[in-house]
Amino acid sequence: MAEAPFGLLAELTHRCPLQCGYCSNPVELVRRNAELDTESWRRVFDQARSLGALQIHLSGGEPLLRPDLPDLVTHANSLGCYVNLVTSGVGLSRDRLRELAARGVDHVQLSLQDATRAGNDRIAGIKAFDRKVDAAAYIRDEGLPLTVNTVLHRQNLDNIAGIIAMAEEMGAERLELANTQYYGWALRNRAVLLPTREQLAHADPIVAAAQERLRGRMEIVYVIADYHEAHPKPCMYGWGARQLTVAPNGDVLPCPAATVISSLQIENVRDSSLHDIWHNSPSFNAFRGFEWMKDPCRSCPRKEIDFGGCRCQAFQLTGDAAATDPVCSLSPERSTVDLILQTEMTPDVVPAMAMRKMT
Amino acid sequence: MTSVVALDAVPRIRRGVKCTYDQIREAHVVLFPEGVLVLNETAASVVSLCDGVRSVGDIALSLGDVYAGVQPEDIAELVARLVERRVVDVDG
Ligand code: SF4
Ligand code: SF4
Numbered sequence: 270m271a272e273a274p275f276g277l278l279a280e281l282t283h284r285c286p287l288q289c290g291y292c293s294n295p296v297e298l299v300r301r302n303a304e305l306d307t308e309s310w311r312r313v314f315d316q317a318r319s320l321g322a323l324q325i326h327l328s329g330g331e332p333l334l335r336p337d338l339p340d341l342v343t344h345a346n347s348l349g350c351y352v353n354l355v356t357s358g359v360g361l362s363r364d365r366l367r368e369l370a371a372r373g374v375d376h377v378q379l380s381l382q383d384a385t386r387a388g389n390d391r392i393a394g395i396k397a398f399d400r401k402v403d404a405a406a407y408i409r410d411e412g413l414p415l416t417v418n419t420v421l422h423r424q425n426l427d428n429i430a431g432i433i434a435m436a437e438e439m440g441a442e443r444l445e446l447a448n449t450q451y452y453g454w455a456l457r458n459r460a461v462l463l464p465t466r467e468q469l470a471h472a473d474p475i476v477a478a479a480q481e482r483l484r485g486r487m488e489i490v491y492v493i494a495d496y497h498e499a500h501p502k503p504c505m506y507g508w509g510a511r512q513l514t515v516a517p518n519g520d521v522l523p524c525p526a527a528t529v530i531s532s533l534q535i536e537n538v539r540d541s542s543l544h545d546i547w548h549n550s551p552s553f554n555a556f557r558g559f560e561w562m563k564d565p566c567r568s569c570p571r572k573e574i575d576f577g578g579c580r581c582q583a584f585q586l587t588g589d590a591a592a593t594d595p596v597c598s599l600s601p602e603r604s605t606v607d608l609i610l611q612t613e614m615t616p617d618v619v620p621a622m623a624m625r626k627m628t
Numbered sequence: 629m630t631s632v633v634a635l636d637a638v639p640r641i642r643r644g645v646k647c648t649y650d651q652i653r654e655a656h657v658v659l660f661p662e663g664v665l666v667l668n669e670t671a672a673s674v675v676s677l678c679d680g681v682r683s684v685g686d687i688a689l690s691l692g693d694v695y696a697g698v699q700p701e702d703i704a705e706l707v708a709r710l711v712e713r714r715v716v717d718v719d720g
Binding site: 273276318321324349350353375376412414488 | 642653659662
């Protein structure tokens with residue numbers, strides 16, 4: 270039997286006031302009338318806890334758009350779970366934050382699109398910067414630990430020093446600098462987002478120096494730009510190993526991006542229990558362990574570290590979700606990635622960013 | 629990089645870190661933004677004594693009453709690992 274999960278990522282809604290062109294939500298966004306109701310979410314939390322989950326990440330979209338968020342925080346907290354609020358900061362007044370903290374939010378993760386007001390609001394598609402700065406102040410005043418989260422790409426990588434300074438100013442204890450991963454929206458916008466080698470070479474030493482300088486004060490987590498690397502990033506401790514995601518409509522996903530694997534048969538909390546889905550569903554068992562692997566991964570010592578890379582990326586770029594992640598230099602399909610780098614890093618004509626929106 | 633923790637250092641649970649007992653795993657656990665640590669019995673006792681008052685040496689002394697053969701160096705090493713995982717802070 271698979272080991273119990275540690276975390277539940279609860280995507281309470283896909284609605285969001287921001288329109289980032291690299292959003293990790295699927296291109297087919299769930300509409301409001303298809304969202305689970307309060308009772309169903311409570312049941313999902315109960316089931317996640319009895320399955321073993323100890324962390325509940327309340328995410329979206331923008332979770333603040335759910336009027337029942339305070340009730341859901343209370344419920345998650347009453348189960349003894351660590352409650353993490355993942356927000357854009359838009360809609361977070363001092364009073365709301367205070368109430369959510371009183372009801373048991375343990376930690377806030379705040380997104381920041383860029384270092385400056387102009388840059389941030391261009392990427393977000395709305396005026397959000399000032400509200401983020403305010404939100405950070407409320408969080409700090411309330412004494413809650415704060416992680417600032419920035420997705421990196423060609424449009425903001427040159428401002429990396431400013432982003433780090435901004436997170437410091439906001440009083441963050443952690444800063445996650447994650448290079449864009451190309452699924453869904455980001456895949457669509459890849460020719461606008463793919464960084465150049467020069468940009469990455471410029472950013473690397475700045476990040477390393479800041480990590481050193483801020484040691485003990487602000488931890489900086491840096492997620493690599495995998496297209497530019499020789500080996501893939503590890504799939505979070507392996508497929509169906511640590512965490513499960515429940516989408517706004519109750520779909521249960523082994524990984525937040527898993528809907529891109531169209532061959533995967535997705536289960537829903539309306540039809541089965543989380544326990545059953547975690548342990549017995551074909552989707553969660555599809556890439557557990559090492560048996561599903563083909564060569565070169567199967568006989569590669571690095572499989573213990575990177576689990577053959579990303580299943581979603583393998584599917585999107587090769588059509589086979591069980592293939593070696595094509596960013597791997599050992600993959601027979603690495604040339605696909607090289608060709609993308611060649612044509613999309615510095616395209617002759619840069620297309621306009623497709624902003625995230627419900628269609 | 630494993631930092632060395634001195635015997636007179638005073639460890640304290642970091643802000644935003646929650647210690648609790650998990651009925652499902654039947655183990656003490658530490659919950660923090662980036663993850664979950666499942667503790668064995670000794671680690672759980674050490675964590676419960678990281679109160680911002682006791683030093684590593686004090687913790688070793690108190691645990692010496694419960695577990696025979698507890699070495700202060702072992703406690704220091706365990707605390708160093710907890711610091712690395714950002715579960716506790718040390719001052720002094
Ligand atoms: S399959 Fe890919 S997107 Fe999904 S968790 Fe693994 S690495 Fe991340
Ligand atoms: S061959 Fe597979 S396991 Fe080996 S490094 Fe590449 S992706 Fe990882």
